[in-house]
Amino acid sequence: xxxxxxxxxxxxKKNYIAYPNTVAVVSAFDREHRPNFMSVVWQSQLSMDxxxxxxxxxxxxxxxxxxxxxxxxxxxxxxxxxxxxxxLGGRLSGRDYDKVAxxxxxxxxxxxxxxxxxxxxxxxxxxxxxxxxxxxDHDLFIGRVRGIHLDQQVFAQDxxxxxxxxPTLYLGANRFVTIDRSTLHAKTLEDLKITV
Ligand SMILES: Cc1cc2nc3c(=O)[nH]c(=O)nc-3n(C[C@H](O)[C@H](O)[C@H](O)COP(=O)(O)O)c2cc1C
Numbered sequence: 001x002x003x004x005x006x007x008x009x010x011x012x013k014k015n016y017i018a019y020p021n022t023v024a025v026v027s028a029f030d031r032e033h034r035p036n037f038m039s040v041v042w043q044s045q046l047s048m049d050x051x052x053x054x055x056x057x058x059x060x061x062x063x064x065x066x067x068x069x070x071x072x073x074x075x076x077x078x079x080x081x082x083x084x085x086x087x088l089g090g091r092l093s094g095r096d097y098d099k100v101a102x103x104x105x106x107x108x109x110x111x112x113x114x115x116x117x118x119x120x121x122x123x124x125x126x127x128x129x130x131x132x133x134x135x136x137d138h139d140l141f142i143g144r145v146r147g148i149h150l151d152q153q154v155f156a157q158d159x160x161x162x163x164x165x166x167p168t169l170y171l172g173a174n175r176f177v178t179i180d181r182s183t184l185h186a187k188t189l190e191d192l193k194i195t196v
Contacts, residue, residue, distance in 0.1 A: 016172035023086050023170040026055050027116040028066035028073045035100050035107045035116035038063040039090030041170040042138065043075065051145040053125055056138040062094040067141055071129040072113050075143065076121035080166040080178035085120070087174075112147040122151040122165045 019041075027037040042056035053075055057064045067073050078085050088103050100107055106119040110126040117124055127143025134140075154164035166178040189196060 014172060020169035020171050020177055022077065023090075023168050023176075024055070025076045025078065025085060025089050025118065025121070026057070026063055026067075026073050027076065027118060028063055028070050029114065029116055030066050030094075031069060034098075035118070036063055036066055036094030037085075037089050037099060037116070037118060038094070039086045039170075040075075046142060050130075052130060053127055053143045053145055054140050055143065056135065056140050058138050064139065066094075067129060068132075070114075072115050073127050073129070073141065073143060074110060074113075074115040074117055074124055075127060076118060076124035078121055078168060080168045080176070082120050083168050083176050085118070086168060086170070086176065110147060111149070117149070121149070122154045123160075124149040 021041050022043075023039055023041045024043050025037050026040045026043075027035055029035055038057075038061055040055045040057065044054055046052040046054045055073070055075060057067070063073075085103055085105070088099055092099050092102070100116075100118065103118075108117045108119065109115070110117055113126040113128060115126050117126075125143070125145045126147035126149075127145055130142045130144040132139050132141055151165070154160060156164070160167065163181065166181075169177050169179070171177055
């Protein structure tokens with residue numbers, strides 16, 4: 001394969017291979033009910049029934065200890081226009097900074113769970129900690145989704161409408177990108193002239 005370089009796992013410096021990935025904000029309360037949040041690009045929906053969402057968090061993060069303690073968290077998605085929240089959430093630690101105050105965000109309590117919801121999102125999930133899977137140097141916190149908040153202007157019946165909001169994707173190395181709406185294209189097997 002010309003042009004393809006083979007790298008051994010131990011030689012890989014940064015793992016940006018599967019990027020871009022949608023980035024989210026994970027929030028949790030501390031024992032004094034102070035909110036904290038962090039950026040999480042290693043996140044994914046995991047199951048429809050039951051509804052599960054996973055966030056992979058290093059034990060080095062302050063948020064890690066908050067979720068271990070409170071056993072619940074929220075996951076929220078912000079449009080590209082609001083990406084400063086991801087820079088703040090991903091480059092400052094709640095151990096040293098009140099990030100919510102620094103960002104000038106309003107905090108609401110979840111509708112069904114005692115989790116922080118920071119204003120401005122287009123989608124947010126309230127999650128109970130279902131279980132933790134230690135994967136390696138990160139722990140996968142599997143959240144059981146108990147409540148969903150969706151901006152109705154953004155979500156049509158078939159999910160996010162690119163015309164409603166531009167999601168924020170992360171490329172690694174402090175670089176963010178969004179989708180190009182002009183590439184929107186629905187394609188089926190019939191278009192490929194494949195009949196099943
Ligand atoms: C865009 C972006 C995405 C990130 N994704 C993750 C992630 O998926 N998991 C993780 O453990 N850290 C991730 N980080 C790093 C944490 O967000 C960062 O260490 C943060 O300061 C932790 O905050 P805390 O100490 O208040 O919990 C990311 C950072 C950035 C900038």
